[in-house]
Amino acid sequence: MTSEVIETPVLIVGGGPAGLTASVLLSRHGVDSLLIDKRLDGSPLPRARGMHSRALEILRVCGVEPDLRAVELPITPGAQWRADLTSTPLREDVPSAGHTTVSPCEGLAVSQDVFEAVLRNHAHGFTCAQLRLGVLLESFRTVGDGVQATVVEQASDRRFEVRARWMIAADGARSGVRAQLRIAMNGPDDLGQQTMIAFRADLSALTGPRPRGIYFLTATGAALIWTHTDDRWVISQPGLVAADPATVVRRVLGLGDLPLDVLATSPWTAAAQSAARYAQGPVFLAGDAAHRFPPAGATGVSAAIHDVHNLAWKIAAVVHRYGGEKLLDSYATEREPVGRRNADETGAAWTRIFSGNGAPFSGRSLAQIDMGYQYTSPVIVGDGSPNTDPPGADYQQTATPGCRAPHLWLADGTSTIDLFDQRFVLLTAPPGHAWRHAAALCTGVPVDSHIMTEPQWPDLYGVAPDGAVLVRPDGHVAWRSPTTSTDPVADIRTALTTSTGRRRVPSST
Numbered sequence: 001m002t003s004e005v006i007e008t009p010v011l012i013v014g015g016g017p018a019g020l021t022a023s024v025l026l027s028r029h030g031v032d033s034l035l036i037d038k039r040l041d042g043s044p045l046p047r048a049r050g051m052h053s054r055a056l057e058i059l060r061v062c063g064v065e066p067d068l069r070a071v072e073l074p075i076t077p078g079a080q081w082r083a084d085l086t087s088t089p090l091r092e093d094v095p096s097a098g099h100t101t102v103s104p105c106e107g108l109a110v111s112q113d114v115f116e117a118v119l120r121n122h123a124h125g126f127t128c129a130q131l132r133l134g135v136l137l138e139s140f141r142t143v144g145d146g147v148q149a150t151v152v153e154q155a156s157d158r159r160f161e162v163r164a165r166w167m168i169a170a171d172g173a174r175s176g177v178r179a180q181l182r183i184a185m186n187g188p189d190d191l192g193q194q195t196m197i198a199f200r201a202d203l204s205a206l207t208g209p210r211p212r213g214i215y216f217l218t219a220t221g222a223a224l225i226w227t228h229t230d231d232r233w234v235i236s237q238p239g240l241v242a243a244d245p246a247t248v249v250r251r252v253l254g255l256g257d258l259p260l261d262v263l264a265t266s267p268w269t270a271a272a273q274s275a276a277r278y279a280q281g282p283v284f285l286a287g288d289a290a291h292r293f294p295p296a297g298a299t300g301v302s303a304a305i306h307d308v309h310n311l312a313w314k315i316a317a318v319v320h321r322y323g324g325e326k327l328l329d330s331y332a333t334e335r336e337p338v339g340r341r342n343a344d345e346t347g348a349a350w351t352r353i354f355s356g357n358g359a360p361f362s363g364r365s366l367a368q369i370d371m372g373y374q375y376t377s378p379v380i381v382g383d384g385s386p387n388t389d390p391p392g393a394d395y396q397q398t399a400t401p402g403c404r405a406p407h408l409w410l411a412d413g414t415s416t417i418d419l420f421d422q423r424f425v426l427l428t429a430p431p432g433h434a435w436r437h438a439a440a441l442c443t444g445v446p447v448d449s450h451i452m453t454e455p456q457w458p459d460l461y462g463v464a465p466d467g468a469v470l471v472r473p474d475g476h477v478a479w480r481s482p483t484t485s486t487d488p489v490a491d492i493r494t495a496l497t498t499s500t501g502r503r504r505v506p507s508s509t
């Protein structure tokens with residue numbers, strides 16, 4: 001029997017990286033939501049130990065980045081190969097200078113449990129977000145154009161009914177929502193079993209105060225990762241570990257008498273899969289519920305954040321009545337190919353690492369995987385430019401429609417990335433003032449205009465100084481005009497109509 005009925009526009013199932021980011025983004029857009037997670041606290045295991053520039057850009061705009069930087073692990077970026085931890089390094093892989101020229105944000109080393117705690121604090125900070133932890137989604141059905149769910153508060157065994165217009169299934173790799181909707185996963189589901197052992201030990205004599213991002217210990221095939229400043233580490237060891245985990249850790253490290261505490265042991269299976277559908281009616285899959293990547297390149301958390309960043313503003317646009325239902329359809333159209341591409345890339349990289357066949361790396365660069373995906377959908381106004389994301393590509397910033405709008409430092413020390421938040425943004429240089437005037441006449445869609453005075457802007461964005469670029473709230477280019485127009489009002493109105501999935505955007509002329 002259910003007693004309490006909760007009505008909310010958006011029910012978010014899962015309080016991992018995808019669900020928590022969705023909660024923060026929806027709140028920033030002024031959309032009420034209810035997030036439930038069956039756990040009272042976050043992930044008990046460190047799991048992911050980092051995220052890349054694009055996710056950080058999103059969290060920077062949300063004001064979360066400074067709190068994450070405050071708990072960042074002071075690692076030495078890159079990988080090192082040793083037979084075991086006592087051996088001299090066989091090889092090192094030191095990343096190049098980073099993304100500072102193409103992004104205001106470097107990637108970040110922080111364990112997932114710490115990251116989730118920071119994000120939970122931010123999510124709690126909004127009055128329009130309800131977070132109910134220790135609450136399980138028991139069942140749901142779609143009703144009319146919404147969802148009716150039964151949820152259970154596990155401590156009291158009390159049941160509630162939730163009525164929501166939409167549901168975001170951010171319930172992880174074993175998504176019960178996805179299973180109930182009978183949405184298949186495409187791609188290999190078993191690229192090898194691993195056992196993760198979390199332990200505490202002082203390894204500083206062998207790693208120094210700033211350990212490497214990752215150590216590959218070749219005698220056993222294990223990976224060693226520093227997770228917390230208080231001497232917490234994990235190893236991930238191929239296969240299922242039957243022996244005493246402390247003995248396994250000592251063997252892998254080559255330190256037979258190392259004093260250590262084993263904190264947790266968890267088997268996991270690498271998979272490279274993407275869901276056949278990312279949406280069904282009012283239900284959207286996001287994060288690991290939509291895709292499972294092996295940790296080659298560590299892209300799982302980042303992609304979870306990218307998913308909900310694509311979705312949140314679209315839900316907000318419909319709630320605030322400036323977006324049409326077609327806009328919501330574009331979530332699956334835009335994100336599903338990215339999930340498939342990432343699964344293929346990380347699956348190939350993982351197989352290459354573990355096959356040991358020395359095949360040359362032929363995939364997209366990590367920066368391309370992270371920032372170079374290009375959306376093509378009915379809400380993007382293509383301009384006939386070539387595909388910017390072919391196999392093997394390395395990342396080059398481009399304002400081709402569908403791409404992440406390039407980063408450029410502005411005269412006031414902020415980035416173009418900081419402009420893209422809750423509204424569309426029309427960028428133009430001083431000669432393009434007619435565009436600015438035209439945008440001001442288009443009512444009904446939140447559009448800001450920004451005059452770019454930086455001389456590099458036209459080349460970087462692929463337009464003449466009297467051209468214009470329209471950027472969506474998620475920082476992807478919706479439309480661009482290479483030069484001026486005879487009827488800028490009509491052009492912008494058409495661009496806004498298409499990119500909001502509406503039939504018509506009014507203008508005050």
Ligand SMILES: Cc1cc2nc3c(=O)[nH]c(=O)nc-3n(C[C@H](O)[C@H](O)[C@H](O)COP(=O)(O)OP(=O)(O)OC[C@H]3O[C@@H](n4cnc5c(N)ncnc54)[C@H](O)[C@@H]3O)c2cc1C
Binds near residue numbers: 051173268
């Ligand atoms: C061993 C390991 C190492 C990894 N290393 C990396 C890495 O280095 N880098 C990286 O980017 N990624 C890594 N990942 C992947 C990363 O952990 C995931 O991509 C990430 O957690 C996905 O976030 P999510 O929010 O989609 O799902 P999850 O973090 O799995 O969150 C799902 C949440 O849903 C909740 N839930 C599930 N069912 C219900 C229900 N019925 N009712 C209520 N709540 C429910 C769960 O309690 C959970 O909190 C690793 C994963 C593993 C297992």
